Amino acid sequence: MDFELTQEQRHIQERAYRFAMEVIEPMAKEYDREEKYSKEIWEKACQEGLVGVIIPREYGGAGLGFLEVVLIMEQVSRVDLGSGLAIAAATFGSENILFFGTEEQKNRFLPLLAKGKAISAGAYTEPDAGSDVASIKTTAIRKGNKYIINGNKMFITHGMACDWMVALCLTAPERKERHKRHSMILVESDRKGVEVNKLTGKMGIRSSETTEVSFSDVRVPCENLIGEEGKGFHQLMHFFDCTRTMVAAQGIGLAQGALDKTLDYVQKRRMFGRPLGLHQDVQFLLAEMATKIELGRNITYKAAWKVDRGDTDPVLNAMAKYFTGEMAVWVCGQALKIHGEFGPEALYDDFDVQRFYRDAKILEIYEGTKEVEKITISRRLF
């Protein structure tokens, strides 16, 4: 057993945090207030080598593992979850190309992501199919050497910014076995019949672009199939088994950021003649926050470490995401409450913890709600 990060990993961690403080921090409040997404942060992150680090060297990437992705995500989310997502989700969906794509597909798409020349998106959720993702309705019907795609996708990150999306479609809607109806198909965003609208009024991660996408008679060549026809559902489950650690990392980072800010606050603000931080009830809460963050960090690092060893553990990944999401919501809530011990000033958005509180809740929802994770865990317990 060895719990130490390597020097290279520590270096990545520091680089990501410095980047977040220098580039993201100055924009975070404005982007949140204006619900503004800009490619600028992603472009700068690409230059800094923080995007798509799991892409192997032969496809132009850094060839690092999910643990390194976790380290980067954690550090940027400490500063701003929404902008962190603009970095992390820039390659979202294309992990499927890496896992299941042909050599030709890998050569064609992955280097563009690694070099910061393209953004990808994953299009799975639909208006009436969230947690029950197998019940999607979007169809991709083969006609000659093309698929004709029809349907609607919901809550798609980077739907407008992306160059392509990997969409979960029904290629055999009539098939009796429910989990053999799906396939993953890459859809370039400039195809005719692709329409994208930005969703506004999100509670948090407002600097991240969330969209709804509609496909009407979108034609893509059959070479755009990722993996095998009829295996889409199982491919997607494998995808989540690996990528959930990224969301878990966001939870650790966000919670750590809330703790950072609270620690500053309790030393600065005085009540009854002494700093808030010297009040025992506040101290105990801080201790609970720190403990839970450390637990979340350990389970997440372990889960990512197993993925990197080729020993992916769906239960551990689900546990990591479920635990850290709930932990982040709790920690951010306590952070706000501790600020509130002094007065109501932190209820205003001049205070970052207010944004953190709004941001946190998404971690229990996206990439599979925590209920879905509990299903994943409990099914394998006995």
Add this chain to the structure above:
Amino acid sequence: MEFALNKEQKDIVKAAREFAAKEFTDVAQDFDRNESFDSTLWKKACELGFVGVFIDEKYEGIGYGHLEQCLIAEEFFAVDPGIGMAILFSCFGAELLDLFGSEDQKRTVLPGLVSGQVRLAMAIMESESGVDIGSLETTAANRGDYWEINGKKSFVTGGDVADYICVLTSTGPEDSLPERGLSFLMVPADTPGLSTRRLRGKLGIRAAGAAELSFSSVRVPASNLIGKPGEGFDAVSRFFGRIYPTVAAMAVGTARAAMEEALSYTNKRHAFGVPISSFRATQGKLMEMATKIRAARNLYYEAAWSVDNGIEDSALSAMARRYAGEVGVRCADEALQMHGGYGYIDEYKVQRIYRDAKVLEIWEGVREMERHMIGRAVGWKEERKS
């Protein structure tokens, strides 16, 4: 013991519910998005007799009790907490005048609160001392026939629209204990030297504005002192003891709003072929919500009943507020979770409720005072390590 509401109280509940559903539903989202409010709603609520119902008939009030105000608050908040707050906090401070005000002060302010001509606000906290009201910096100097006020108050709910403000000031003498040197003064909003800045970017309850008030040599007549000099600390404590049942009712209303959203969504939305309300895990959450709401409601009923029966049990009031605040946050969290991704966008009411609930939990509580209120009743020892 008698747990049932009487006929009149049931009618109040029904009328409040109908009014809120009719008037708030369509505008609530806009007010939340823009941090705005339409004062004609407040006037309408006054015309229909929903505001300041506990104010004595002598001052043109209806002469109901605090329980009736609580019932109205719960119904208003169950439709929209922001609008409910903007309306009901127009008489925030009437309890103080009721307890400590002079006959003249009562006659000046109270009738207008009921009829919708006047709004009142309480300026207690400051941005540099927060809830530690023992270390306030706003001062009022006694100049014989007038008081001169200097300083800054913050987080004054309704401070942007109020006609009169009850301002907690430090009146000294300088060497007195902080708790003995505080006094409330009634300040008309148009007094020269008083300036108002509306605070923006609040997490929730966004229809109800809050303001920062700056006092620069603001002069008010000596007769504007509320109560006796040095009574301010005691006044804050007794004031909160009176209003906490209402704040608790507000939180219960908020929790109920969450529950209602959760129920209607989970009955409609299907997953794995069935409505999500038919999953046992969902049912478990709904049971927990319903139970907590009921418990919190009973607690505020008792607290309000105590106030109305002249039993000053500030610990009970504080417990009711504290518990209801937690229940509100908890119910809003569960309700949003049941909505999945839709709960995260403001087209769905539950997102607003989630933000509103957290504000209620933190906002009108001077937590430290709650600690003293409950502490006295529980009987712990209060000794500082040296």
